[in-house]
Amino acid sequence: MPRVFSQELLERLRSAKHVAILTGAGISAESGVPTFQGGFWGKYSPEELATVEGYIKDPKLVWDWYAERRRELRQIKPNAGHLALARLEQRGLRCTVITQNIDGLHQLAGSARVIELHGSLHRVKCFSENTLASGWENAAESPPRCPDCGAWLRPDVVWYGETLPPLALAEAMAASRACDLFFSIGTATQVYPAASLPQTALAAGVPVAEVNPDYTPFTAYATYVLRGPAGQVLPRLLAATWPA
Numbered sequence: 001m002p003r004v005f006s007q008e009l010l011e012r013l014r015s016a017k018h019v020a021i022l023t024g025a026g027i028s029a030e031s032g033v034p035t036f037q038g039g040f041w042g043k044y045s046p047e048e049l050a051t052v053e054g055y056i057k058d059p060k061l062v063w064d065w066y067a068e069r070r071r072e073l074r075q076i077k078p079n080a081g082h083l084a085l086a087r088l089e090q091r092g093l094r095c096t097v098i099t100q101n102i103d104g105l106h107q108l109a110g111s112a113r114v115i116e117l118h119g120s121l122h123r124v125k126c127f128s129e130n131t132l133a134s135g136w137e138n139a140a141e142s143p144p145r146c147p148d149c150g151a152w153l154r155p156d157v158v159w160y161g162e163t164l165p166p167l168a169l170a171e172a173m174a175a176s177r178a179c180d181l182f183f184s185i186g187t188a189t190q191v192y193p194a195a196s197l198p199q200t201a202l203a204a205g206v207p208v209a210e211v212n213p214d215y216t217p218f219t220a221y222a223t224y225v226l227r228g229p230a231g232q233v234l235p236r237l238l239a240a241t242w243p244a
């Protein structure tokens with residue numbers, strides 16, 4: 001846990017007009033959502049569940065796994081890390097949260113500008129038409145069927161081997177280049193193209209602060225390394241930047 005923050009970082013944050021923030025599973029860890037390294041994949045392999053092939057092979061297993069994650073989220077609240085980012089936005093500077101998470105906790109914490117690179121657990125779409133579906137919650141069948149065409153429904157998330165929503169990715173890239181300061185928080189920076197965003201910021205001359213209790217493949221390149229859990233580091237960073 002950093003005792004003090006670099007004065008340069010505090011000054012940059014204090015004078016920033018636009019901050020871009022990439023988040024991963026680590027920012028939701030303190031809310032009780034298991035990270036990919038520590039939790040979900042432990043039971044299953046990504047290929048089994050988070051791919052089109054895995055879904056076609058066993059649609060009920062995949063649908064039920066996402067349904068279990070959706071149920072678990074009902075008891076989960078945003079933590080101090082999510083709330084600190086929402087407060088940062090409420091200070092009036094432009095704050096673009098770019099998340100790999102599908103839990104919706106940034107929006108629940110009050111962040112208004114959230115780019116969901118990998119979709120949302122709270123949305124469901126038709127496997128065939130790719131159109132969002134509603135009214136599936138009480139379906140007896142697992143997975144439920146599309147009311148329009150009868151195909152299976154699926155979570156509106158990006159699986160391995162699927163391209164990211166083009167607009168979301170374009171907006172994330174643009175924010176990474178245009179911001180005054182970039183944060184990479186709670187991500188192992190191993191899943192692409194999301195993992196390329198901190199480097200995109202650096203290449204555009206934007207300083208990058210990494211918030212993570214552990215090292216990542218990006219740590220050596222970070223301008224500032226804030227070693228610790230986001231739920232502790234972020235509130236302290238805001239308090240140090242704006243003591244009043």
Ligand code: BV8
Pocket residue numbers: 023024025026027029030035036037038050100101102118157158159160161162163164185186187188189190191192193194211212213214215216228229230231
């Ligand atoms: C794509 C949604 C173009 C679903 C997710 C072969 C074939 C096909 C593709 C590939 C291939 N090889 C490589 C690829 C590209 C692939 C990829 O990058 N693979 C990796 C494994 C190498 N990417 C893709 O497939 C992407 N699409 O590239 O399309 C294409 C198309 C065809 C062929 C080639 C290219 C799509 C990727 C999206 C997959 N969907 N999620 C779901 O959630 O079920 S990925 C999912 O895993 C997350 O969204 C996230 O992105 C990733 C997990 O990473 P993290 O968030 O970083 O979490 P992790 O647990 O790993 O780390 C947690 C971190 O937090 C740690 O560092 C820890 O120290 C830290 N931490 C812990 N506690 C705290 C903390 N930090 C702060 N505070 C704390 N308290």
